[in-house]
Amino acid sequence: xxxxxxxxxxxxxxxxxxQFSIEDVRRHLAAYLPELAQATHTENTLPDGxxxxxxxxxxxxxx
Amino acid sequence: xxxxxxxTLNDPLAEQAVTIVLHxxxxxxxxERPLLLSLGVPNKxxxxxQGVFTDLxxxxxxxxxxxxxxxxxxxxxxxxxxxxxxxxxxxGDEAFDAAVETDDITVATAPLTxxxxxxxxxxxxxxxPVLEQPTLSxx
Numbered sequence: 113x114x115x116x117x118x119x120x121x122x123x124x125x126x127x128x129x130x131q132f133s134i135e136d137v138r139r140h141l142a143a144y145l146p147e148l149a150q151a152t153h154t155e156n157t158l159p160d161g162x163x164x165x166x167x168x169x170x171x172x173x174x175x
Numbered sequence: 176x177x178x179x180x181x182x183t184l185n186d187p188l189a190e191q192a193v194t195i196v197l198h199x200x201x202x203x204x205x206x207e208r209p210l211l212l213s214l215g216v217p218n219k220x221x222x223x224x225q226g227v228f229t230d231l232x233x234x235x236x237x238x239x240x241x242x243x244x245x246x247x248x249x250x251x252x253x254x255x256x257x258x259x260x261x262x263x264x265x266x267g268d269e270a271f272d273a274a275v276e277t278d279d280i281t282v283a284t285a286p287l288t289x290x291x292x293x294x295x296x297x298x299x300x301x302x303x304p305v306l307e308q309p310t311l312s313x314x
Contacts, residue, residue: 128225131200131209140213143196144221 114157119166120148134165141167187247188239191216195235199228214238216246 118125118137128137134153142148150170157163195214202208206229214235215221222242224234 123220125220125223128211128223129209132198132211132225136198136211140196140198140211140221140223143194143213144215144217144219146217 114161114163116163116165119164120145120151137165138167187243187250188216193239193242194221195238196221197231210234212238214242 116127116130118127118134120141125137125141138148138151138153142151147169148167151167152170153165153167155163155165193214193216195212198211200209200211206227208228210226210228210231211223212225212231212234213221213223222238222245224238224241226234
């Protein structure tokens with residue numbers, strides 16, 4: 113399995129291991145950063161094969 | 176010669192509620208199930224450690240110490256702001272990718288604040304077999 117890195121805002125987070133899913137990582141972070149509870153993510157494969165997973169805050173509009 | 180001063184150790188997390196989140200990956204043998212542990216306080220990126228279930232107590236202690244040190248460094252940096260021309264205000268990204276290896280854990284330095292003037296001693300990816308030894312990282 114290829115190496116993963118996780119990104120949120122300006123932070124790059126190391127891969128906790130392939131046995132933990134992207135959702136596992138997001139749920140852990142959401143316990144501390146509530147804005148990630150409804151976050152989405154995108155995946156981008158870098159030239160070296162590393163999969164870059166970026167969490168995005170869910171943007172909602174009133175009205 | 177001056178007499179030795181009393182050594183006082185303060186837990187930087189003593190005055191705060193600390194949240195610990197555990198996640199156990201599937202596994203037949205409970206003791207050897209991969210464990211992901213996060214430790215931190217609200218609105219700050221937590222410290223994350225990996226290991227196996229049987230090492231839970233040690234993992235908590237490791238994460239507690241590491242996060243406490245981060246908080247202490249954070250407080251010190253806030254108290255005495257210094258200028259680091261090579262780092263911006265939201266810096267620290269490069270430090271997230273670095274790792275310092277110790278005897279039995281790997282510490283990926285990802286400070287909550289811009290790094291101090293000295294960079295990590297060595298850089299090494301944390302892509303290690305989880306079952307062999309716990310790893311620790313700062314979010």
